Each structure stands twice: as C-alpha cells, then as structure tokens.
Amino acid sequence: MIDVSVIGCGNMGGALITGLAQAGNYDITAYDVDPDAFEAIEEYADRTTTDLEDVRDSAVVVLAVKPDIVPLVLEDLDLRAEQTLVTIAAGVSTDVVASETDASVVRVMPNLAARTRNMAAAVSWAEPDENVKAMLSDLGEFVVVDEDLMDVATALNGSGPAFVFYLIGAMQQRAAEEGLDADDARVLAAQTFKGAAETVLRSEESIEDLIDAVCSPGGTTIEGMEVLWDSSVESDVGDALSAARRRSAELAEEAEK
Numbered sequence: 001m002i003d004v005s006v007i008g009c010g011n012m013g014g015a016l017i018t019g020l021a022q023a024g025n026y027d028i029t030a031y032d033v034d035p036d037a038f039e040a041i042e043e044y045a046d047r048t049t050t051d052l053e054d055v056r057d058s059a060v061v062v063l064a065v066k067p068d069i070v071p072l073v074l075e076d077l078d079l080r081a082e083q084t085l086v087t088i089a090a091g092v093s094t095d096v097v098a099s100e101t102d103a104s105v106v107r108v109m110p111n112l113a114a115r116t117r118n119m120a121a122a123v124s125w126a127e128p129d130e131n132v133k134a135m136l137s138d139l140g141e142f143v144v145v146d147e148d149l150m151d152v153a154t155a156l157n158g159s160g161p162a163f164v165f166y167l168i169g170a171m172q173q174r175a176a177e178e179g180l181d182a183d184d185a186r187v188l189a190a191q192t193f194k195g196a197a198e199t200v201l202r203s204e205e206s207i208e209d210l211i212d213a214v215c216s217p218g219g220t221t222i223e224g225m226e227v228l229w230d231s232s233v234e235s236d237v238g239d240a241l242s243a244a245r246r247r248s249a250e251l252a253e254e255a256e257k
C-alpha cells in the first residue's frame with residue numbers, strides 16, 4: 001500500500017485520484033482549500049481534508065494546483081527528506097520546487113486519461129523513484145525525459161488530450177451531419193481513435209505504413225487522405241503543439257521570477 005496525498009482536487013488532481021483508486025494498492029488523502037472540489041472524488045479518495053497537516057506524513061505528495069499557486073502551497077508544506085514531492089504544474093521546474101522543500105522532487109507531466117488509467121506521462125527525476133514508478137505504471141504509460149524537454153512533453157501529452165478531443169469532435173460532428181445518430185457517432189469516433197492508438201502502440205510499423213494498410217486501392221480512405229494531404233491539417237496540428245510548448249516555456253519564465 002503506497003500512502004499518497006494529492007494537493008488540489010481539480011481536473012488533474014481528480015483524475016489522478018480516480019485512476020489510483022481504481023488501481024488499488026494506494027491509500028489516498030485528497031486535500032483542497034475548497035470542500036466543493038471533493039464532490040467528484042469522494043468515492044475514490046480514502047479521506048478528504050482541508051487541513052494541510054493531514055498530508056504531511058504521506059510517502060508521496062502530489063502537487064496538483066495551478067502553476068501560480070505552487071509557491072503558496074510550498075510555503076506551508078513542511079516535508080521531510082525521505083518523502084517524495086511530485087510536481088505536475090506546467091512550466092514549474094524541479095529547481096523552483098526543490099528550493100522550497102526538503103523532500104525529493106520528481107517532475108511529472110501527466111494527462112487527463114489518468115481517470116481511465118490510460119495516461120501518457122513524461123517524468124524527469126535525478127534518480128528513479130520506486131513509488132512514482134509504480135504510480136505511473138498503474139496509471140498508463142510513461143517515458144523518462146530530460147527536464148529541458150518537459151515543455152514539449154507538456155504540449156504533446158499534457159495538452160494533447162484536448163487536441164484529440166477536438167479531432168474526435170470534428171469527426172463526430174460531420175458523421176452526425178451526414179446522418180448518423182450523434183451518440184452513435186460519438187462512440188464510433190472515440191472508439192476509432194482508441195483503436196487506432198492501440199494499433200500504433202502494439203505495432204512497429206511506421207505511421208505511413210499503417211495509413212497505407214487502411215487505404216484499399218481505389219477505395220474510400222484514399223479519397224479522404226487526398227483531402228488531408230492537400231490541406232494544412234498536419235502543419236496546423238503542429239502549430240497547436242508549438243503554441244502550447246511556447247506557453248509552457250513562458251510559464252517557466254514566470255515561475256522563475
């Protein structure tokens with residue numbers, strides 16, 4: 001049983017609590033300044049609290065507040081060297097957090113799919129932390145990156161779910177306009193993304209070869225792909241990623257001031 005506290009029970013803190021509870025093997029304390037935040041996670045957390053004292057003995061403390069709130073929480077959070085503080089705030093460096101705590105600091109960029117234990121996470125650490133490794137494995141897939149790549153990871157897997165939701169929405173909407181029931185279109189669009197993603201994860205084929213495998217000669221897919229290849233979708237998706245990466249770097253500059 002790993003004793004974990006999550007500080008901040010909003011969208012991301014809530015997703016982590018939900019996923020860890022489903023994994024089992026975690027004793028979860030949920031802390032927030034606003035008790036209303038507990039509504040969505042009450043059934044998953046082992047206890048909820050508005051008293052920061054209650055998180056002070058956890059083996060792992062996850063800081064899941066907005067980047068500008070991180071310094072305020074750190075002022076009041078007194079952790080010991082044998083504890084681990086996981087920071088997930090976009091643009092807040094390990095050094096900024098480590099300068100305010102005795103705990104070992106691990107920086108993680110998680111994503112909302114922690115809710116369903118399908119999270120993609122990037123982690124940077126001075127040395128592997130076994131508890132954090134267990135948590136990230138229980139919540140999905142993770143890769144270890146150098147901290148200077150955290151901005152791009154933030155854009156890719158942190159912000160990425162929103163970009164994918166957008167694309168699912170676009171496919172759902174057009175299918176509904178073309179006659180499918182909107183709920184059926186939502187299921188088919190989402191399951192298509194899930195299936196395509198799973199196919200990529202389980203295959204060593206290139207993305208181009210996988211596209212090719214769907215394009216039957218003279219068939220339907222190639223007609224659609226011609227539209228995509230002639231469009232700016234590829235560079236627009238790339239530009240969305242770059243904009244998110246730039247914002248992460250800006251947040252880092254703001255956090256260092």
Ligand SMILES: NC(=O)C1=CN([C@@H]2O[C@H](COP(=O)(O)OP(=O)(O)OC[C@H]3O[C@@H](n4cnc5c(N)ncnc54)[C@H](OP(=O)(O)O)[C@@H]3O)[C@@H](O)[C@H]2O)C=CC1
Pocket residue numbers: 007008009010011012013031032033034037064065066067069072073088089090109110111112158159
């Ligand atoms: N959302 C996402 O998909 C992802 C978010 N992140 C990171 O996670 C962090 C949280 O983001 P997100 O969950 O979206 O934000 P939310 O605003 O949804 O959640 C933050 C929560 O923290 C609460 N809070 C505010 N002040 C304090 C405090 N002093 N102590 C404890 N709790 C406090 C907020 O309460 P109130 O609303 O009342 O202010 C809110 O419930 C950010 O740093 C973000 O960069 C990282 C990856 C993905």
Ligand SMILES: O=C(O)[C@@H]1CCC=N1
Pocket residue numbers: 090154158159
């Ligand atoms: O939008 C944000 O700033 C956070 C970080 C990554 C995803 N959500």
